[in-house]
Amino acid sequence: MRVIRTSKAAKISIMLATLVLLVLILAPWWAGRADIRLMGELFLYLALASLWNLMAGYAGLVSVGQQAYVGFGGYMLFALTIFAGFPPVVAIVGAGALGALVSVPVALLIFRLRGAYFAIGTWVIAEVFRLSFAQVSALGGGSGSSLPVKIVRSMADGRSEREALSYWLALGIAFCVIAAVYMFLRSRQGLALTAIRDNELAASSLGIDIWRTKFVVYVVASALTAMVGALIFLQKLRISPDAAFSVNDWTAFVIFIVVIGGIGTIEGPIIGTLIFFALRETLADLGTVYLMVLGVVAILIMLRAPKGLWGLVRARFDLELFPLGYRVISDKVKKE
Amino acid sequence: MADPLLQISKLDAYYNDFQALYQLDMSLGEGEVLAIIGSNGAGKTTLMRSISGLISNNSSQMRYRGNPIGALRADQVAALGIALVPEGRQLFPSLSVEENLLIGGRLGRKGPWSLRTVFNLFPILKERRTLPSTSLSGGQQQMVAIGRALMSNPDLILFDEISLGLAPVIIKSIYDALPNIVGEGISAMIVEQDISKAISVSNRVYCLQEGRISLEGASKSISREEISHAYFGIT
Amino acid sequence: MDWVNVIVQGTLLGGLYALFAAGLSLIFGVMRLVNIAHGDLIIFAAYLGLTVVMTTGLHPILALVFVIPAMALIGYALQVGILNHTLGDDLLPPLLVTFGLSVIIQNSLLEIYTADPQKMDAGVLETASFSLGDLQLGVLPVLTFGIAVVVIASLQWLFYRTALGRAFRAVSDDQDIAQLMGLNRRHIFGLAMALALAVTAIAGILLGIRTSFDPSVGGGRLIFGFEAVIIGGLGNLWGTLAGGVILGVAQTIGAKIDPGWQILAGHVAFLLVLAIRPQGLFPRISG
Numbered sequence: 001m002r003v004i005r006t007s008k009a010a011k012i013s014i015m016l017a018t019l020v021l022l023v024l025i026l027a028p029w030w031a032g033r034a035d036i037r038l039m040g041e042l043f044l045y046l047a048l049a050s051l052w053n054l055m056a057g058y059a060g061l062v063s064v065g066q067q068a069y070v071g072f073g074g075y076m077l078f079a080l081t082i083f084a085g086f087p088p089v090v091a092i093v094g095a096g097a098l099g100a101l102v103s104v105p106v107a108l109l110i111f112r113l114r115g116a117y118f119a120i121g122t123w124v125i126a127e128v129f130r131l132s133f134a135q136v137s138a139l140g141g142g143s144g145s146s147l148p149v150k151i152v153r154s155m156a157d158g159r160s161e162r163e164a165l166s167y168w169l170a171l172g173i174a175f176c177v178i179a180a181v182y183m184f185l186r187s188r189q190g191l192a193l194t195a196i197r198d199n200e201l202a203a204s205s206l207g208i209d210i211w212r213t214k215f216v217v218y219v220v221a222s223a224l225t226a227m228v229g230a231l232i233f234l235q236k237l238r239i240s241p242d243a244a245f246s247v248n249d250w251t252a253f254v255i256f257i258v259v260i261g262g263i264g265t266i267e268g269p270i271i272g273t274l275i276f277f278a279l280r281e282t283l284a285d286l287g288t289v290y291l292m293v294l295g296v297v298a299i300l301i302m303l304r305a306p307k308g309l310w311g312l313v314r315a316r317f318d319l320e321l322f323p324l325g326y327r328v329i330s331d332k333v334k335k336e
Numbered sequence: 337m338a339d340p341l342l343q344i345s346k347l348d349a350y351y352n353d354f355q356a357l358y359q360l361d362m363s364l365g366e367g368e369v370l371a372i373i374g375s376n377g378a379g380k381t382t383l384m385r386s387i388s389g390l391i392s393n394n395s396s397q398m399r400y401r402g403n404p405i406g407a408l409r410a411d412q413v414a415a416l417g418i419a420l421v422p423e424g425r426q427l428f429p430s431l432s433v434e435e436n437l438l439i440g441g442r443l444g445r446k447g448p449w450s451l452r453t454v455f456n457l458f459p460i461l462k463e464r465r466t467l468p469s470t471s472l473s474g475g476q477q478q479m480v481a482i483g484r485a486l487m488s489n490p491d492l493i494l495f496d497e498i499s500l501g502l503a504p505v506i507i508k509s510i511y512d513a514l515p516n517i518v519g520e521g522i523s524a525m526i527v528e529q530d531i532s533k534a535i536s537v538s539n540r541v542y543c544l545q546e547g548r549i550s551l552e553g554a555s556k557s558i559s560r561e562e563i564s565h566a567y568f569g570i571t
Numbered sequence: 572m573d574w575v576n577v578i579v580q581g582t583l584l585g586g587l588y589a590l591f592a593a594g595l596s597l598i599f600g601v602m603r604l605v606n607i608a609h610g611d612l613i614i615f616a617a618y619l620g621l622t623v624v625m626t627t628g629l630h631p632i633l634a635l636v637f638v639i640p641a642m643a644l645i646g647y648a649l650q651v652g653i654l655n656h657t658l659g660d661d662l663l664p665p666l667l668v669t670f671g672l673s674v675i676i677q678n679s680l681l682e683i684y685t686a687d688p689q690k691m692d693a694g695v696l697e698t699a700s701f702s703l704g705d706l707q708l709g710v711l712p713v714l715t716f717g718i719a720v721v722v723i724a725s726l727q728w729l730f731y732r733t734a735l736g737r738a739f740r741a742v743s744d745d746q747d748i749a750q751l752m753g754l755n756r757r758h759i760f761g762l763a764m765a766l767a768l769a770v771t772a773i774a775g776i777l778l779g780i781r782t783s784f785d786p787s788v789g790g791g792r793l794i795f796g797f798e799a800v801i802i803g804g805l806g807n808l809w810g811t812l813a814g815g816v817i818l819g820v821a822q823t824i825g826a827k828i829d830p831g832w833q834i835l836a837g838h839v840a841f842l843l844v845l846a847i848r849p850q851g852l853f854p855r856i857s858g
Contacts, residue, residue, distance in 0.1 A: 116607075259667055295672070296671070299672070409755065428740065438737065439741050
């Protein structure tokens with residue numbers, strides 16, 4: 001008998017993923033300008049969804065306030081480039097660092113709330129951020145501000161070069177987030193996280209420091225979310241409190257993506273993002289109806305197939321593209 | 337013998353994911369008192385939870401007055417006149433003593449039991465009736481749990497480990513009260529660790545071992561050797 | 572004198588927040604459910620009231636005769652039809668399903684009533700006021716506060732003095748054992764949600780008379796209600812009223828300093844309570 005982690009499907013998927021990644025990196029040479037923009041947005045949503053999934057699906061931290069860090073990251077991009085004169089790419093990293101910094105006191109506060117109350121607590125924090133940034137007149141107050149042309153130009157000379165750079169940054173962060181989530185879940189801490197999800201009481205009796213593990217997840221997810229936020233508003237070039245801290249754009253959509261794709265799986269957010277964008281491109285004209293359809297689909301999935309579409313696929317085909325658990329393979333047939 | 341009040345046939349029951357009862361056959365006549373004995377993990381509590389509807393089973397595996405009840409919810413089973421005194425009392429902590437009794441009587445079935453008659457049976461509860469149920473001693477809590485079950489005027493009452501964790505003198509007083517309860521024409525099923533207590537109050541005994549019946553017989557005629565054999569599985 | 576006025580106005584505003592919170596507190600108490608769509612249901616009730624007023628010409632307060640039973644029915648159906656299926660040990664399903672509901676309600680309202688702000692016309696009630704010493708009190712805020720007190724007192728009475736309240740508490744204590752008493756928990760949960768949405772109906776109508784509303788403002792009402800519940804302490808109805816008052820006073824004080832700080836000051840008060848006394852000021856049960 002052997003105990004292995006990879007499976008044949010996983011090996012094939014690594015090769016396929018490498019190939020897909022190569023094709024995607026080359027996208028600025030083969031795809032049109034509109035497609036590049038759309039794909040860039042898709043990768044940013046994929047990163048947000050993977051991070052939300054890490055928190056809710058693995059660490060039991062169900063947040064409806066991740067827009068706090070998206071908006072914070074966006075504003076930090078503007079502040080660091082305009083006031084501190086950082087180049088945009090450096091400012092993105094800075095936004096991540098500041099996101100981690102601000103998430104520490106926030107976590108200390110809202111970790112006092114349990115379960116669903118934690119969720120609403122995160123929302124309050126996002127509102128506090130929104131109202132606070134609306135008070136900062138240097139960043140345009142309630143009406144917001146635009147990224148100065150000088151800073152935009154400093155990224156790259158031509159418009160298409162800038163857009164390609166934006167695209168690569170989005171692709172890069174989506175890749176890094178998924179890789180980081182995957183590595184994290186395979187680490188000791190990650191295994192502890194899975195143990196917590198499966199049984200908090202048992203995990204604590206095994207000496208796993210639940211609070212600390214959740215805290216680390218929260219801070220890391222906040223930092224990465226802030227970086228994604230900085231990238232989002234680097235694409236948009238304009239920021240306002242309502243857009244930066246929108247619960248619909250940065251949390252509702254993300255939750256729907258994860259729920260539809262499959263919560264608590266790494267593949268789920270990927271599938272969910274693809275479905276979300278496919279639906280959006282076909283149903284976008286319907287506006288509010290589109291959102292209602294998403295809500296209904298998400299509720300139905302939560303009630304009928306709580307592990308989402310990927311859960312259905314996995315149950316049917318015993319497939320795992322990102323193997324986290326171990327498999328036991330029996331080499332020889334058991335003697336009768 | 338006439339049609340039994342409760343007929344259990346080929347019952348397979350599960351506690352969480354694991355099978356606790358295998359093909360169990362059991363019957364209980366009108367007015368009869370059954371004792372169920374067996375070691376920990378023999379499936380006694382699963383049996384109690386199955387009968388009372390807290391564990392759902394196949395409909396026909398359990399018949400009450402000839403009607404299938406295996407798949408009914410616990411509240412539907414309760415409405416038919418089956419009451420459970422659960423293991424560990426399990427009173428409602430946010431309800432007072434009297435409220436615990438009243439909620440037992442909310443089904444409004446007709447019969448001899450009311451607040452007045454329960455208080456006659458356990459006079460101490462009348463004194464304590466406005467207190468929170470959690471402030472009572474273990475024995476008094478057990479009296480409330482029994483009273484709460486009686487308030488529904490059941491035809492069949494199930495006792496799950498009523499003497500567990502109580503002082504001997506309390507156990508004695510509760511067992512002394514039992515004839516007053518089953519004497520009112522109520523059938524009973526008593527799950528008990530204390531074998532001699534169980535035998536002294538019952539008509540018949542079932543011994544469970546690893547989810548199966550290892551012994552069945554009239555309480556009077558059964559011998560200690562047979563019981564210890566069935567209980568511990570010593571061959 | 573100015574500051575006394577600010578505190579009195581804040582207290583009266585707190586009555587409205589307590590009404591936002593009472594339903595939230597009630598369903599959490601009975602079934603440990605936190606309904607993310609609660610705020611949107613308040614706004615839904617306001618629109619329902621608006622429709623009744625427009626079609627029948629009734630005074631908004633009288634429209635409650637229709638809106639309360641309608642919301643109660645919706646609550647029962649919602650609970651029995653959907654939310655009961657989400658209850659269990661896992662926290663995610665109820666949270667995500669009510670979040671989905673929130674988005675559906677919000678966008679349905681957008682579709683039907685558009686994004687234009689609406690308001691209910693309550694005639695002289697909106698502007699009528701009387702003086703108490705040096706204070707000038709609006710009739711509507713005083714009425715709102717009075718209704719909040721009556722609603723909380725009635726809920727308190729229902730919870731601790733009636734058979735239904737006993738059933739609520741029993742189910743809240745232990746669902747299995749309550750089931751053994753012949754209580755069908757699905758039905759009891761349905762009744763609890765019906766009651767919560769009946770209170771929501773009152774909150775929605777009073778909100779719609781007091782200020783203009785549009786489909787997007789539900790989230791904010793949920794947050795106010797939630798803050799009142801946490802400040803007051805989980806599971807304590809009178810505490811919820813106190814929490815609403817503290818939130819209202821914090822907001823009016825903030826607004827007095829700078830109009831832009833009104834809402835922010837309320838959030839800060841909430842975070843302060845969370846930092847200093849996370850169990851709330853008047854806790855009853857642990858979450």
